[in-house]
Amino acid sequence: RLIIESKQLWDEFDQLGTEMIVTKAGRTTKYAQILATYMLMVDFVPLDDKRYRYAFYSWVVAGKADPHCPGRVHVHPDSPQSGASWMKNVVSFDKLKLTNNLLDENGHIILNSMHRYQPRIHCVYLPPPKCEDFIIGQTQNFRTFIFQETKFIAVTAYQNHRITQLKIASNPFAKGFRDCDPEDCVAEVLSHLNSNQRLLRSHPRNGTSNTNI
Amino acid sequence: RLIIESKQLWDEFDQLGTEMIVTKAGRTTKYAQILATYMLMVDFVPLDDKRYRYAFYSWVVAGKADPHCPGRVHVHPDSPQSGASWMKNVVSFDKLKLTNNLLDENGHIILNSMHRYQPRIHCVYLPPPKCEDFIIGQTQNFRTFIFQETKFIAVTAYQNHRITQLKIASNPFAKGFRDCDPEDCVAEVLSHLNSNQRLLRSHPRNGTSNTNI
DNA sequence: TTCTTGTCACCTAGGTGTTAATAT
DNA sequence: ATATTAACACCTAGGTGACAAGAA
Numbered sequence: 001r002l003i004i005e006s007k008q009l010w011d012e013f014d015q016l017g018t019e020m021i022v023t024k025a026g027r028t029t030k031y032a033q034i035l036a037t038y039m040l041m042v043d044f045v046p047l048d049d050k051r052y053r054y055a056f057y058s059w060v061v062a063g064k065a066d067p068h069c070p071g072r073v074h075v076h077p078d079s080p081q082s083g084a085s086w087m088k089n090v091v092s093f094d095k096l097k098l099t100n101n102l103l104d105e106n107g108h109i110i111l112n113s114m115h116r117y118q119p120r121i122h123c124v125y126l127p128p129p130k131c132e133d134f135i136i137g138q139t140q141n142f143r144t145f146i147f148q149e150t151k152f153i154a155v156t157a158y159q160n161h162r163i164t165q166l167k168i169a170s171n172p173f174a175k176g177f178r179d180c181d182p183e184d185c186v187a188e189v190l191s192h193l194n195s196n197q198r199l200l201r202s203h204p205r206n207g208t209s210n211t212n213i
Numbered sequence: 214r215l216i217i218e219s220k221q222l223w224d225e226f227d228q229l230g231t232e233m234i235v236t237k238a239g240r241t242t243k244y245a246q247i248l249a250t251y252m253l254m255v256d257f258v259p260l261d262d263k264r265y266r267y268a269f270y271s272w273v274v275a276g277k278a279d280p281h282c283p284g285r286v287h288v289h290p291d292s293p294q295s296g297a298s299w300m301k302n303v304v305s306f307d308k309l310k311l312t313n314n315l316l317d318e319n320g321h322i323i324l325n326s327m328h329r330y331q332p333r334i335h336c337v338y339l340p341p342p343k344c345e346d347f348i349i350g351q352t353q354n355f356r357t358f359i360f361q362e363t364k365f366i367a368v369t370a371y372q373n374h375r376i377t378q379l380k381i382a383s384n385p386f387a388k389g390f391r392d393c394d395p396e397d398c399v400a401e402v403l404s405h406l407n408s409n410q411r412l413l414r415s416h417p418r419n420g421t422s423n424t425n426i
Numbered sequence: 427t428t429c430t431t432g433t434c435a436c437c438t439a440g441g442t443g444t445t446a447a448t449a450t
Numbered sequence: 451a452t453a454t455t456a457a458c459a460c461c462t463a464g465g466t467g468a469c470a471a472g473a474a
Binding site: 021094157158164167168171172173174175176177 | 440441442443444
């Protein structure tokens, strides 16, 4: 069983139309889950065959999709691991990086900017080292999880200003951009408390306040 | 084949009598090697059955050793990995932490302060997943490497002031303690250049100047 | 006395959006 | 025009020895 972390926050982004930055060097995203099996991977599938552009404050189709790179798979670096170990902590894919560099040699996920993608999480059961499983090779038990609210458009710079604001509000590394004038500060803190409580209610085990998305 | 990284630096420490800090939370050390096989581990064996103290500027025996904890093994987090992958980079054990907390539950290496230890590196060949190897269980090929110059005394605070100075000079995280008065600065830089060249000569692939030991 | 602990300022390392410059 | 890049200030996260206080 798989549960998404910070579903409310994902939903907020999703309602605005989530965007994910891609760079030549590779930028990180962060998903977090709990699960009950042996090996975890993520990949990204195109949501449609279209190319988009942001005009007049909304995303509009701008022609057919560019050719997609063969999809790479990101294996969670803690794999393989026992189900108990996976369950012990909130699993985070914070080593996963997205790039628009078609020639990337760092093993990052290659995406086309201005195209829509759906992340998928694959849970692979690795059989114990008994002969038949390896030789016959039929014991590979997959299971794929898709959280619809994690779909996004790859961009090289944010287009929707409200997405930018939500990132700044929810990502601790962007704390430097939260404007906290002596006047607004109290209101700021209060609204943060609110959103934090919302997150905590949905996932009580996470003690820290902010999530990287 | 295994080669030690920054042998000259290790030798300098060794001549002074290397000390390694242990804390309740765990402190890191850093070894670095090249090798040619599949899985890497480190452990620490007591060098003798004695307890030491630092008096009159030297280490003297101060009785019989305290009882040693059963030795834990630190498995390199990149394990298992192909020989080619290991060879590609300088291997660094910078996740290894030493602690004097007998009740440690973080998987750190437990050592007794004021006791002498010798680190050992074990290279384990993992057979391909064919039945007989696993079932008969006879294919485990070990190979152990010991670098005599990496032996040390575990301490909770440095005793030999020259060890402290060498740490400050060679560990980038301690750069804040390098005194660089406008006057001494040039001499400082020059002496660093010297030692760096010494390191580089012994290991030309390492481009950065300082090593964590 | 001797050894250990906890806190601190000072670093490294790297993740953020911003911004101006550049590419297409 | 539109999309991308590269340098930047500002953060998080965590590794250093110094130092004072505490423990044995």
